[in-house]
Amino acid sequence: GRAVPGAAPALLPGRSPAAPAVDPCLDISRLRQDTGYAPEWDLDRAVTDYVGWLRAGNLR
Template sequence: MPSTALSSSVRAVPAAPPVALQEGGDPAPSWLDTARLRADTGFTPAWDLDPAVADYVAWLRSGHHR
C-alpha cells in the first residue's frame, strides 16, 4: 500500500501514466536519509514531498524539460 504522502503527490499529476512500484521490503537507500546531516548541522529540508512534486510538475508544464 503506498504511503499517504506518495498517494497525495500522485493526485497532483492526474494525467501522468501509472508507474509500477516495487513491493516494499528494502528500506530506502541510505543516501536518501538526512538524519546524520540533520544531527550534525541542524539541516531541515526546505521542501516536503507534496509541494516538491507539485513544484516540479508546474515547472515541467511551463515548458521545461527534464
C-alpha cells in the first residue's frame, strides 16, 4: 500500500463478486444531495493518518 510500502495486510473474506458495487449503507450520495456534505478526508489520507497514529504507539 501507499501508506506502508511493501505491506501485505491479511484481508478478511469480503462480499460475493455478485454483490452490488455500492453498498447502500455506505452510499452518501443522498447526504451530499440533501446537505452538500463532502468528506474532508479520502481513503488514502485516512489510512496514512491511522498508520501514523498506530506508529505513535496508540493501540488499535
